[in-house]
Amino acid sequence: MEKVLTRNFGLENSHRLATYLKNKGYEAARKALTQMTPAQVIEEIKKSNLRGLGGAGFPTGMKWGFIPQANPKPKYLVVNGDEGEPGTFKDKYIFERDPHALLEGIIVTCYAIASHKAYVYVRGEYVKSMQTLQAAIDEANSSGYLGKGIMGTTFDLDVVVHPGAGAYICGEETALLESLEGKKGFPRLRPPFPAVVGLFGCPTVINNVETLACVGPIIANGGGWFAKLGSPKNGGNRLFCVSGHVNKPGVYELPNGTTLRAIIYEHAGGVPNGRKLKAVIPGGISAPVLTADEIDVKMDFDSLKSIGSMAGSGGIIVMDDTTDMVWAAMVAARFFAHESCGQCSPCREGSGWVYNNLKKLYHGGARPHDLANLPGIIGNIGGNTICAFGDAVTMSVGSYVLKFREEFENKIKERVCRI
Amino acid sequence: MPNLTIDGQKIEVPAGTTILQAAEKLGIEIPRYCYHPALPVAGNCRICMVEVEKQPKLQIACYTPVAAGMVVKTNSPKVLEARKTVLEFLLVNHPLDCPVCDQAGECKLQDYYMEHGQYDSRLASVKVKKEKKAFSIGPTVMLDQERCILCTRCVRFTDHITQTCEFGVFERGDHSQVDVYPGKELDNKYSGNVVDICPVGALTDKDFRFKCRVWYLDHTRSVCPGCSMGCNIDIDWDKSRPHTQKKERVMRLKPRHNPNVNNYWICDSGRYNYHFIDENRILSPQYLDKLVPWSEAVERIAEILQSTKPERIGVLASAQLTNEDLFVIRKLFKETLKAHVDFKAPERPGDSDDFLIKADKNPNTAGALAILGAQADAQTIVQKARQGELDLLYVFGHDLVKLFGEETVAQIARKVKLFVFQGSNINDTCGYAHLNLPGSVYAEKDGTFTNCQQRVQRIRPAFFPLGDSKGDWEIVSLLAGQLGSPLSYKDSQDVFNDIAKTVAGFAGMSYEKISDQGMVLKK
Numbered sequence: 001m002e003k004v005l006t007r008n009f010g011l012e013n014s015h016r017l018a019t020y021l022k023n024k025g026y027e028a029a030r031k032a033l034t035q036m037t038p039a040q041v042i043e044e045i046k047k048s049n050l051r052g053l054g055g056a057g058f059p060t061g062m063k064w065g066f067i068p069q070a071n072p073k074p075k076y077l078v079v080n081g082d083e084g085e086p087g088t089f090k091d092k093y094i095f096e097r098d099p100h101a102l103l104e105g106i107i108v109t110c111y112a113i114a115s116h117k118a119y120v121y122v123r124g125e126y127v128k129s130m131q132t133l134q135a136a137i138d139e140a141n142s143s144g145y146l147g148k149g150i151m152g153t154t155f156d157l158d159v160v161v162h163p164g165a166g167a168y169i170c171g172e173e174t175a176l177l178e179s180l181e182g183k184k185g186f187p188r189l190r191p192p193f194p195a196v197v198g199l200f201g202c203p204t205v206i207n208n209v210e211t212l213a214c215v216g217p218i219i220a221n222g223g224g225w226f227a228k229l230g231s232p233k234n235g236g237n238r239l240f241c242v243s244g245h246v247n248k249p250g251v252y253e254l255p256n257g258t259t260l261r262a263i264i265y266e267h268a269g270g271v272p273n274g275r276k277l278k279a280v281i282p283g284g285i286s287a288p289v290l291t292a293d294e295i296d297v298k299m300d301f302d303s304l305k306s307i308g309s310m311a312g313s314g315g316i317i318v319m320d321d322t323t324d325m326v327w328a329a330m331v332a333a334r335f336f337a338h339e340s341c342g343q344c345s346p347c348r349e350g351s352g353w354v355y356n357n358l359k360k361l362y363h364g365g366a367r368p369h370d371l372a373n374l375p376g377i378i379g380n381i382g383g384n385t386i387c388a389f390g391d392a393v394t395m396s397v398g399s400y401v402l403k404f405r406e407e408f409e410n411k412i413k414e415r416v417c418r419i
Numbered sequence: 420m421p422n423l424t425i426d427g428q429k430i431e432v433p434a435g436t437t438i439l440q441a442a443e444k445l446g447i448e449i450p451r452y453c454y455h456p457a458l459p460v461a462g463n464c465r466i467c468m469v470e471v472e473k474q475p476k477l478q479i480a481c482y483t484p485v486a487a488g489m490v491v492k493t494n495s496p497k498v499l500e501a502r503k504t505v506l507e508f509l510l511v512n513h514p515l516d517c518p519v520c521d522q523a524g525e526c527k528l529q530d531y532y533m534e535h536g537q538y539d540s541r542l543a544s545v546k547v548k549k550e551k552k553a554f555s556i557g558p559t560v561m562l563d564q565e566r567c568i569l570c571t572r573c574v575r576f577t578d579h580i581t582q583t584c585e586f587g588v589f590e591r592g593d594h595s596q597v598d599v600y601p602g603k604e605l606d607n608k609y610s611g612n613v614v615d616i617c618p619v620g621a622l623t624d625k626d627f628r629f630k631c632r633v634w635y636l637d638h639t640r641s642v643c644p645g646c647s648m649g650c651n652i653d654i655d656w657d658k659s660r661p662h663t664q665k666k667e668r669v670m671r672l673k674p675r676h677n678p679n680v681n682n683y684w685i686c687d688s689g690r691y692n693y694h695f696i697d698e699n700r701i702l703s704p705q706y707l708d709k710l711v712p713w714s715e716a717v718e719r720i721a722e723i724l725q726s727t728k729p730e731r732i733g734v735l736a737s738a739q740l741t742n743e744d745l746f747v748i749r750k751l752f753k754e755t756l757k758a759h760v761d762f763k764a765p766e767r768p769g770d771s772d773d774f775l776i777k778a779d780k781n782p783n784t785a786g787a788l789a790i791l792g793a794q795a796d797a798q799t800i801v802q803k804a805r806q807g808e809l810d811l812l813y814v815f816g817h818d819l820v821k822l823f824g825e826e827t828v829a830q831i832a833r834k835v836k837l838f839v840f841q842g843s844n845i846n847d848t849c850g851y852a853h854l855n856l857p858g859s860v861y862a863e864k865d866g867t868f869t870n871c872q873q874r875v876q877r878i879r880p881a882f883f884p885l886g887d888s889k890g891d892w893e894i895v896s897l898l899a900g901q902l903g904s905p906l907s908y909k910d911s912q913d914v915f916n917d918i919a920k921t922v923a924g925f926a927g928m929s930y931e932k933i934s935d936q937g938m939v940l941k942k
Contacts, residue, residue, distance in 0.1 A: 167591070184588070189462045189482055342569065342588070342595030344463040349508040352593035356545065373541045380504040383476050384465055 002229065004217050004237050005210065006253040009097045015132050017139040020100035026145055028219040029107040033153045036219075041112040045215065047223030049235030054080050054171070054208030055284060055312040056388075057234070057301035060215075064205055066195035067113045073202040077110050077118040078180065078194075081209045082164050082171035084123060085284035086335060087315030090239035091209035093251050095122065095129035098213070099136035105212030107150065107157060108219055113205050116156050120209075121176050124164040134161050168339035172387050173206040175341065186343045187387035210239055210314075230256035231300035240299065242268040244318035245275070256300040260290070263299065264318055275320040279404070283312025285332055286392035288399035309399075325407045329400035330358040336393045347390040350381040354397055361411050371408050375401055423489040438491055439467055439480035449493055450502060450531050452509075452618045453570035454481035457683050459579060461571050466505045466531065469493045477501050502535040510536075512547045512593055513619075514565045522620030524633040528568070547593050556598075557585075557605035559687060560614060560622050564596040567621035573597060573613040580684065583607040597621065608776060611690045615673060615683070624671070626691055631657050631670045639881035640675060640935060642868050644739065644861045645689040646769070647779040649870030650674060650681035651935070652689070654862050654881045667697045668882055669862060677936055680874065686776050693862075699844050701857040702886030713887065713897065719854055720811070721901040723837045724756065727810040732758035733800040736791060737815040738781030740891055741866030741878065743914040745783070745790045746922070747892035748815075750906055751899045753791070759803075761794045762787045764817050777871055782861075786869030789924045789940060801827065807834040814840050815891065816858070820847035841894060857888035864890055865911040867933065869940060875928060876937035 008014045008023055020026070032041050046061030067075055079102070083091040094102055106118045122130045137159050140146040148156050162180055164170050170179045174188035177199050198204020214236055218226045227235035234256040240263055243249045247269030254263060260282060264270060271277050277292040282299065288309040290297070297303055304311045319328060337355035342348040357374055360366040375398060382394025401408055422431045425442050432441045437460075439449050452464035460482050468477035472490035477498065480491075492498060509528065517523045549564035556562045574586040574597065585605045589598050599605055605613070614624045636655040643650040653673045672693050674685040704716035711719075724732065734752045736745055745762070752758040768778035781787075801823055804812045812835045819828045825847070832838050832851040840852035843860045863884040869875045884890065889897075892914060899906045908914045912930050919925045924940035932938060 169591075189460070189479075337592055340592035342590070342592045345465055345505055345508045345568065348569065348593055348595060349511040352547065353508075353511050369541065377541075380508070384468065384501060384504070386462060 014097050028216040029104045030151050032108045032219050038112045044223040048218045048226035050214055053210040064113050067203045071203050075113050075115040076199045076204045077115045078206045079120040081122040084168040084171045085313040087284050087317040088313040089241050094209050094213050096132045099133045101213045105215035108215045110157050118159045119162050121162050124166045169341040234300040238314050240314045242316045245271050245320035246318045247272050257298045260295040260297050271320045278321045279319045281317040283310050284315035286396050287312040288395045325404035326362045326411050330362045333358045333397050344386045346381045346384045351393050421485050421487040423485050425491045436485050438483050441485050449480045455572050458575040464570050468501045470495045470498050506536040509568050520620040521623045521628050527618035549596050559610045560605050563621050566619050567597050572616045581607045581609050608686050611687050612684050627671045639879050641878045642876045643689040644782040645692045646777040647784050647871040648775050648777045649876050650685045651677040656881045669693045669696050696860050696862050700885050705855045717898045717901040723811045729757040731810040733809045734758050734760040734813045735797050736762040738784040738787040739816050742786040743866045743911045744891040745787050746918045747895045751895050755904050761797050761800050764797045764822050782868040785873050804831040804835050810836040812838050816842040818846040818848050858891045859884035859888045873940040874937040877933050
C-alpha cells in the first residue's frame with residue numbers, strides 16, 4: 001500500500017525542513033504556485049474526492065469554491081488542530097512528525113482561495129506539537145517557503161500558531177473562530193457560513209490538519225491518483241486511531257473503505273487475551289457505537305452513514321466483552337455534559353440530565369421509568385440545537401441504549417430501588 | 420417583498436424580515452425567551468422553533484429570514500412537541516420557588532408552561548446548585564443564578580445598549596451562570612432595564628422585591644416627568660393592599676414601548692422617581708398656620724387680585740405643569756388679568772447623556788414655551804417681589820429657597836401682600852408662603868406633556884388626588900370663578916381642545932389622535 005500521510009513519519013528528523021526537502025518537499029507547492037491557477041488547484045482537489053477529515057466529511061474542493069472571490073475583504077485559512085474528539089490522536093502525529101507536509105498543504109490551499117494569512121489553532125495540551133510546528137514555520141520562513149514572495153513568486157503567506165485553551169467545543173468550527181477572535185467558545189448561528197462571514201467577519205476556510213496534509217500529495221500526483229486510493233466518493237487514505245481493547249493500539253494509515261474488521265484484526269492485532277469483541281466506536285466518541293456484528297462495514301463516510309453511524313474523526317475505540325455498556329454510555333454522557341458549551345438550552349440542560357440519569361442507572365437507584373424516559377430525553381436534544389454537538393449527544397449516547405437495551409434493563413433489575 | 424404563508428395565512432413582508440416578525444404581523448405570537456426586538460438575536464433558547472416546509476429540521480423563527488414561497492407552520496404537532504421539549508429542558512434545573520419569587524405572575528416560564536407545557540413531570544429530583552441566590556450585583560438589582568435560563572438578554576443589553584459590559588456567562592454546560600465580571604457591579608444609569616427584559620425571576624429589582632404580588636397591580640399609561648425626554652411609562656399601582664409599606668400607592672414604574680421616544684427603556688433615575696407621589700405631600704390648603712377650605716383659600720387670592728393693578732401681580736408657572744395647566748394659567752393670568760407670567764427658573768442643568776437622559780429636568784419645557792411664549796428668567800419677578808413692587812406672588816411648584824436662597828425668600832414674604840405657593844410636595848418655600856395650595860402630582864392628572872422632541876404625549880390619572888389636593892388647572896379655574904370670570908372647562912380634554920384651537924403648534928391635535936405614540940408640534 002502506498003503511504004501518503006505517513007510517508008515521512010519513519011525518517012530521522014522527519015520534522016526538519018532539510019529532511020522534507022530531500023523527499024520532494026515543497027515541490028507540490030512550487031507546482032501549484034508556478035504552473036497552476038487557483039481554479040485549477042480547486043479543480044484538482046475536487047477531482048481527488050478529498051473530504052474533511054476532522055469528522056464532517058464535507059468535500060474539500062467544494063468548500064474552497066464557496067469563498068466569494070469578489071468580496072474585497074481579506075480571506076483567511078483557519079487550520080483546525082484542536083483535536084478534542086476522544087479517541088482521536090492523528091493530528092498530533094502530523095504536527096510532530098511531518099509539520100512541513102501540513103505547511104505545504106496550507107500554502108497550496110491559501111493560494112487556491114487567495115488568502116495571505118493562515119491561523120493554526122492547536123489543542124492547548126499539545127505543547128510539543130505547537131513547538132514543533134512553530135520551529136517548522138520558522139525554518140520555512142527563513143528559507144523562503146513562507147513569508148513574502150514564496151519560492152520566488154509574488155505570493156505572500158503568514159502562518160500563525162494559536163493555542164486553544166482546553167474546551168472541546170472549540171473544535172467546532174464557528175466556536176473555534178469565536179475563540180480565535182478572543183471570545184468565549186460559543187458556536188455561531190448559521191447562515192452566514194464561515195465561507196462568507198468567518199474569522200473577523202471575513203471569508204474563511206476551515207480545514208482539519210489531516211485534510212490539509214493530503215493537499216500536497218494530491219497536487220504532486222493528481223486528483224485522479226488520490227481518488228483511486230480510497231472509496232468511490234471518499235478519496236485517499238486516512239489515519240485511523242485505534243485504541244481500547246486491542247493488542248496494538250496506534251495510528252494506522254489505511255485507504256478509506258478498509259473494513260473495520262481488517263483494521264481491528266489485521267492491523268491492530270485483534271482483541272487481547274482471547275476475549276470477544278463487544279462493541280466499537282468507529283469515529284470518535286460522537287459516532288454511534290457499533291456492535292460486534294457490524295464490523296464488516298467499510299470505513300468511509302458514506303458506508304458508515306448508511307448503517308447509522310459515522311466515520312467522524314477516525315478514532316476507533318474498541319470494547320471487548322468485559323465492558324459494561326451502561327458504564328460506557330455513562331462515560332460518554334459525562335464527557336458531553338462536561339463539554340456542552342451551555343449556550344442553547346436543549347444541549348445545556350439535556351446533556352447534564354442524560355448524564356444524571358445514566359449515573360443513576362449505573363450506580364443503582366434507578367427506577368423503570370428512568371430507563372423508559374431516557375431515549376426520549378436523549379432524542380429531544382439532537383436537531384434542536386445551534387451546532388452539531390447536540391446531535392452528537394443524541395446519536396452517540398442514544399446508540400448505547402438502543403443497541404444494548406438488555407444491559408440497561410438488567411441494571412434496573414439488579415439494582416432497582418423498590419420503595 | 421417575499422410572499423409567504425404562515426399557518427395558512429398569506430403575508431407579504433420586506434426581505435430580511437424574520438419568521439417571528441412576519442408572524443407577529445399576522446397576530447401570531449411565537450413564544451420566545453432570548454429574542455428581544457431591541458437586542459441582537461442570540462438564538463439560544465430554542466423555544467421559537469417552527470416548521471418550515473422542505474426543511475428537514477425545525478428552524479428558529481427569531482433568526483430565520485423569510486423567503487419567497489416559504490410555508491411556515493407555528494402550531495403543527497412537531498412544533499408543539501418541540502416547545503414542550505424546550506420548556507422541559509429549561510425547567511430541569513429551575514428551582515420550584517414560584518411562591519417566593521417576585522416574577523411569579525409575569526414569568527414567561529409560568530406563562531408558557533400553562534400555554535405550551537403541561538406535561539407530566541419526569542424531572543430529576545437533584546438540580547444543579549449554583550452559587551448566587553438572592554445576591555446583590557449592584558445598587559438596584561438582585562441576581563438568582565438558579566432561576567436564570569441563560570437567555571443572555573441582560574448580557575446583550577449591557578453589551579449593546581448601555582455598552583457598559585457588566586454581564587457575562589461563566590462556566591459551561593448546565594453549570595453555566597450569568598454573573599457580573601469579577602470586581603464589577605451592575606451600576607449604570609439604565610441598570611433597572613435588565614429586570615424588565617429578564618423573562619424569569621433571575622434578575623429582580625431591589626426597589627420592588629417582596630413589595631407586592633404583580634397580580635394586584637393596576638397599570639396606568641403615563642409619561643415620566645423626570646426630564647424633558649418624556650419616556651413613556653406604565654405606572655403600576657395598588658390601592659387594595661393598604662398594609663404595604665408607608666401606604667404607598669405606586670409600587671413601581673415600568674418603561675412603555677414607544678419607538679419614537681424611549682424604545683423599550685427608561686433610566687434608573689426616572690424608574691425610581693415615584694416615592695414623591697405619596698410622600699411629603701401638601702394635603703390641604705393652608706393660610707399662614709391654619710388649614711382652610713378651598714373656598715376661603717381662593718377668596719384670599721381674589722381679594723388681593725381685585726384690589727391691585729396687573730403690574731403688581733407676578734406669576735411663576737412651571738414647566739413641570741401640563742399643557743392644560745399652563746393654558747388655563749395663560750387664560751386667567753395673562754389674558755384676563757394681564758399679569759406678569761413667567762415659568763423659567765434659573766436651574767442648573769442636570770445630568771445628561773446621549774441616550775435618554777436630558778439636562779432639562781422639566782417634562783414640559785417645550786409645551787410651556789409654546790403656550791406661554793419665550794419668557795425672561797424668573798429672576799425679574801423675584802427681583803420685583805423682593806423690592807416690594809408686587810402685591811401678589813403666585814408660585815407653581817418652584818422651590819425659591821433652593822433657587823434664590825433663604826434670605827431672598829424671607830424678604831419676599833415680608834414685602835408682598837400675598838405669597839401663594841401651589842404645588843404637590845412640601846419644600847422649603849412652603850414655610851415662607853402665606854398661602855399653600857395642594858396641587859396634584861402627574862400620576863393623578865389627565866393631560867399632556869411636550870417633550871424635547873416637541874412631541875405631545877398623554878399622561879393619565881392612575882388614582883384620585885391625595886387629600887384635598889386638586890389638579891393645577893382646576894385650582895386656577897376655581898379662582899377664575901371666584902373672580903367672576905369663569906372658565907367653563909369640564910375636563911382636561913376640553914382644555915386641550917381649546918389649546919388645539921388657540922395655540923398654533925397644537926392645531927389639529929386631540930387626545931384621540933395623540934393616542935399612545937404622541938404627536939409632534941407643528942412649526
